[in-house]
Amino acid sequence: KENGYESWLAYLPKSEVTKSNYKPFLKNIVLPKKDSVVVNSSKEELLRGISSMFQVELTISTVFEGTSNIVLATADDLEQVDGLIDTDKVAQLNSEGYLMKSVPESDSIIILGKTDKGILYGTFHLLRLLQTESSLQNIDIVENPRNQIRMLNEWDNMDGSVERGYSGNSLFFEDNRFVRDWDRIKDYARMLSSSGLNAVAFNNVNVHEVESKLITPEFLPDVAKVADIFRAYGIKTYLSINYASPIELGGLDTADPLDENVRNWWKEKVKEIYEYIPDFGGVVVKADSEHRPGPFTYGRNHADGSNMLAEAFEPFGGIVFWRCFVYNCLQDWRDRSTDRARAAYDHFKPLDGEFNDNVVLQIKNGPMDFQVREGVSPLFGAMPKTNQVLEFQVAQEYTGQQRHLCYLIPQWKEILDFDTYAQGEGTPIKSVVDGSKFPYTYCGITAVSNSGNDENWTGHTLAQANLYGYGRLTWNPELSSEEITDEWVKMTFGTDPVVVKEVSEMLLGSWRTYENYTSPLGVGWMVNPNHHYGPNVDGYEYDRWGTYHFADWKGIGVDRTVATGTGYAGQYFPENAEMYENVDTCPDELLLFFHHVPYTHKLKSGKTVIQHIYDTHFEGVEEAEELKSRWSSLEGKIPPMIFQGVLERFEHQVEHSKEWRDIINTYFYRKSGIADEKNRKIY
């Protein structure tokens, strides 16, 4: 298939020179003593990858002897590798970790996992080294994933649609049943596992009528099939559930978490799920959020609601992911005292310490909703006694919907590196969610997936890089954007230095470009209501969603200060609270997120706000044009169908960025009456 189906697992054939460098290593696989589905996946992947890249068919044995072996081993096979590896290093491995070591004397490579999962991740690592043409000499590494939970949330509905999906339809469902293309799900599992992920919830967090029945015998056999596929790739299966299930499925007249019948209903239900899927991961719950049912209906709080479920899951080791995306979505725009940004912290912070051990709060990276730029959620680090996972959105809902190029790894890096000061300087978000600062039982990172059943998985082929990079970052948040980008480009398009340089640079600058021609200085929104695509400055301004910019003829921005605004800035730890509170220390890029300022306000760059808006919007379009011409220059170096598909997206992006530029610039010119210093065309 030519249109990107194989993604970064294309295992592109290597040149003769490259082949001769690696040939000595590629003859035989030594399998571990204990077989398992995960070991089998590792073996299959090695056979597939190596035959495709090197046209070598590996032999298989169970004893490590002679030369040219790829040795797959677990801690049970230590005698096979006796004297060749450092046993102290084995002791450093966690249940998914592995060590990889080259044995130059015998042209062999050892991949030793604490468990079979480590073998699988190590296998993908070895294949990545081959794909990127990295040296196999002198390898001596120990790898453990930094985050325990590395998850994806699919927002798939059983009718086949995907909420905020920009890549075709669901990979899992169609016509209110499971798809029968299990092979495609397997390929998806391979992709996710190769990037380092280990958990998937595959139905939408908005759980409608049919989806509510996923936890009934009507669908559980199919859920179990998906779980089988994922299990072979080290991935645990989770489902999103409807909080009102006791009413909708159980015929009870309440879903009150403190009601005995409700509690028993869930206990029985959970028991039933585990009869089908003994290692079921648990559930994701969107409760009391955007009209979804929840404990508020019964005068209970989120701890009551989640603990009730957690009790039912506890005997089976299951986890309850409880989303913190709770806010008033029926706000009156005239009401200036309510600030949606405050809501999650106001609801959840007071409950710290009240949640069961197997409840994990799932917190979006920012307090609003996955904008191109917003502050980080002040909940990170603020609940030392409550498990937390960070939620990103790989799906580009507000960042160009996979028609525009917007590579989000640099954004996620900034968020992970953001210092919360929760335990004084040096408490970045990555250290909160990886559990190194607080004694969390469960923690990690999750994200809304950007994939679907389009031939190339992600609509825009270059959007695959967001999915790949997301997984890599969850595995190791210390990887730089450049390293991740370099891997993805080489794995996907090969190692031609021109392609690597051009595509990498295009990806790395694309978030800034998108920000430049869309909503300025952290204010966000300004999109068309409902579908959220394309510019509409006042689209949400007089609506009920709490997403306002407050532009008038004098100025723009949301005053979230403690002194004169909504007080949101005060939810951060003091160092950050002070930085944001003060207009002079608030970073330019978030100025309008925290302050309402006149158009003539001078930024740190020396420009006025209005001139900054004009300049960035003109620049953004120029940058989009440059993206298109750089891509065009790669014709002949990229498979034709991928080249063409991406080119068409860039053509659209250029035109659409002009729409953004002209609407935004014109809007602010008309509001402010201030002309562009450079006299460019504003309508």
Ligand code: GCW
């Ligand atoms: O960003 C908003 C989306 C909704 C989504 C919601 C959420 C699943 O526009 O489509 O619903 O967030 O995260 O729950």
